[in-house]
Amino acid sequence: MGQVKITERELNRATLGRQLLLERAPVGVAEGVRRVVAVQAQHGGSAYLALWNRLVGFDPAEADGVFARREVVKATLMRITLHAVHAEDYRVFREAMQPTLYAARLGSRTGLPPAEVRELVPGLLEFAAEPRSGAEIRRWLEERVGEAAREGAWWGLRGYAPLHHHPTGGPWSFGERPSYVAAGGGPVAGGKEGVPGALERLVLRCLAAFGPASVADVAQFAMVRRAPVRRVLRELADGAVERLEGPGGVELFDVPGAVRPDGDAPAPPRLLGMWDSVLLAYADRSRVIPAEYRRVVIRANGDVLPTLLVDGRVAGVWRPVEGGIEAAAFHELPAAVWEALAEEARSLHALLAARDPWLYRRYAHWWAKLPAGRARLLPG
Template identity: 55%
Template sequence: MVMTARALNRSTLARQLLLERAPIGVGDAVRQVVALQAQQPGSPYVALWNRVAGFDPAELDKAVADFEVVRSTLMRLTLHLVHAGDYRAFREGMEPTLRGSRLHDPRFKAAGFTAEDADGLLPGLLTYAREARTGAQLRAHLAAARGGPVEAVVWRMIRQYAPLWHAPTGPPWSFGTAQSFVTAEAPLPGLGDQEASAAGLAVLLRRYLEGFGPASLADMAQFTTAPRGKVREAVRLLEDGLEQWEGPGGTVLHDVPGAPRPDEDVPAPPRLMAMWDSVLLAYADRGRVIPPEYRGQVIRVNGDTLPTVLVDGYVAGVWRPVGEGVEVSAFRPLSARVWAELAAEAAALDGFLAARDRRVYGRYDHWWVKGLPAAETRVLPGA
């Protein structure tokens, strides 16, 4: 079974609810798309606006407040919003990667802490965080238990490793600059349990294929940052329940049976995607969505991944909110029909943002000030 590059693009768009907005609840939408990048608090809202028909941001507020969907450090060592029902397996699957990168970071050791020190402190910390605590409170608790100061880098590493959920701190996007944390609901992930980690990684990779497949071993390793060997072992656990496809260049692709794989000629409407949207970062071969010649303009040198414009399913430019509406910088000439469709999207997006924070990505304007090689830039009027 062979899949073309364009067919892979359409599979991703279908599973990520980007071929058409779906009449689906927030919790089901998050489960469908597997994980939403959430280091920028407004991005999950913009991501769901692109995917859910009639999306009401108050529904995501409620899902976050009720811990139906939860924000925590997971894949690629970054903050994600995932369904609470997925959290345990995802966290167990990420355990070795999180432990190795956080508790064995040279800065952690340089501050006089070992992984064993963290193991000794975690039970008390998690008990203390059964109700929401600020970062300052948790750091002070660690210092008291340690009997000495806890440097900022140590607290950062421990909080990113510990099974903690971010507790909402208020509008406009549930999570603000102040941070609050609560222990993940019992049963807690099996910290340090290799068997649980292997089983969790298998669950995580199957869910990844449901939301992003078909995909290669390299894609799965990129999505998770798990070592390629552990990814290969997890796929072996799943092999009887997976299909194999041949991708471009003979790449071996894995997928779940019966998953959406639309025809490569299915139309894909324009979209104004969130900053750090997962479809831009979920693959080793990012050409599935980002043409190689545009990658450096979209994914900046420090990892900032700009809010992008999708045209026919592929990145064709970037956008940002401005005072008059939405500014779109196209990397190539676009047709009058596409500009008209983007204008309709921009007016709807501006209306959506206006109720919360019209300048949701304003702090990243410096990338535009430094210059982006656009074929054409237009300010599309707001609502």
């Protein structure tokens, strides 16, 4: 029997379904984060917008609470960027990322030999048993490596050491001046090689929340090398994962029994925040972003703009303005779609008005550099 074939549209619906974007889920924040595996948290407000898009009756105060209690934690993880993950997932994700973080963060930029930086980790974690500001940690480091090496050492350690971001207050729990606290459990073992079994567990969680996916997609999701991902998937293909044939004959992998909605399943419009995970979790992003729009919404410097999702795919961008949300579509949209976007915008405007009405203001310069679109004010 040949492999099951899956179309690009079916891939789109699988992604949206597992990311709770076909239908908001009636679950709490901690369980919602667990289901989608990881929420991009590079911008504090974006994590809240991701949850608003995915959960029925999302209450930002509940998100404040799970962050304060560390039921959901924010840390440097996949793609060497900040993610919010369920506390029970953190350790294995961090163990799986060990080789990537070692290579990326303990290299020449620290100005110190990698072994010397690693030797600082146990002491740093002891110092950060209670929340510490970046300034406090710099002073601690200066006492040990000197002023000249302090900044390089901290650059490496704040990505490599198992540290959580501690809530600092403000509209989105985490402000622009982070505070750090030890993750617990001590340093991560494994050095350059990582912890046995950790990558396998991360791969399975990736497939459950973002599959079906190719070797390249899984490697992109975490930013790990393709060779170990390929090895893991080949070993798991004996029963823990199944193989499918994707568009163009690409080999895809998925967890057995995972729901794959029909390609005709309705996908309601959504207003995604900056850096939403569905826009970044794949090497081949065409399942969500039309090729002609990829460079428009994912800028050369890494900024990923807030987007309109229409029929499951990027169709424009949005920004908060006085009185509501301004939405600019890249192509004509039916009246019914505009009505659905307006309903979403009223809910989003209420969320922002109570927290941060000018979310993403610092990125406003991108608006003037976008191609001409069909802009509308969606009143709050």
